Amino acid sequence: MDIKWVNGSEISVRVDRDAVVISANREGLISLAGQMAALANEETGSHIHYDENNALETGSAELVVERIS
Numbered sequence: 001m002d003i004k005w006v007n008g009s010e011i012s013v014r015v016d017r018d019a020v021v022i023s024a025n026r027e028g029l030i031s032l033a034g035q036m037a038a039l040a041n042e043e044t045g046s047h048i049h050y051d052e053n054n055a056l057e058t059g060s061a062e063l064v065v066e067r068i069s
Helices: 026-040
Strands: 011-016 019-024 047-050 063-066
Touching: 011 026, 019 026, 026 047
Parallel strands: none
Antiparallel strands: 011 019, 047 063
């Protein structure tokens, strides 16, 4: 899967009670949208793992998005 990022992307993830909150600037939202579209075309079980070492702002919770069918 080709993971593309728009320059200047800023994305953070936090857990607030029982909710996962994804906060992103315009570039980050465009990047995530493209990645979700790419994931939709992959096989069942494919996933994208986001954490502060590869995509998210420091202090963010890890996020895994998986295609289930």
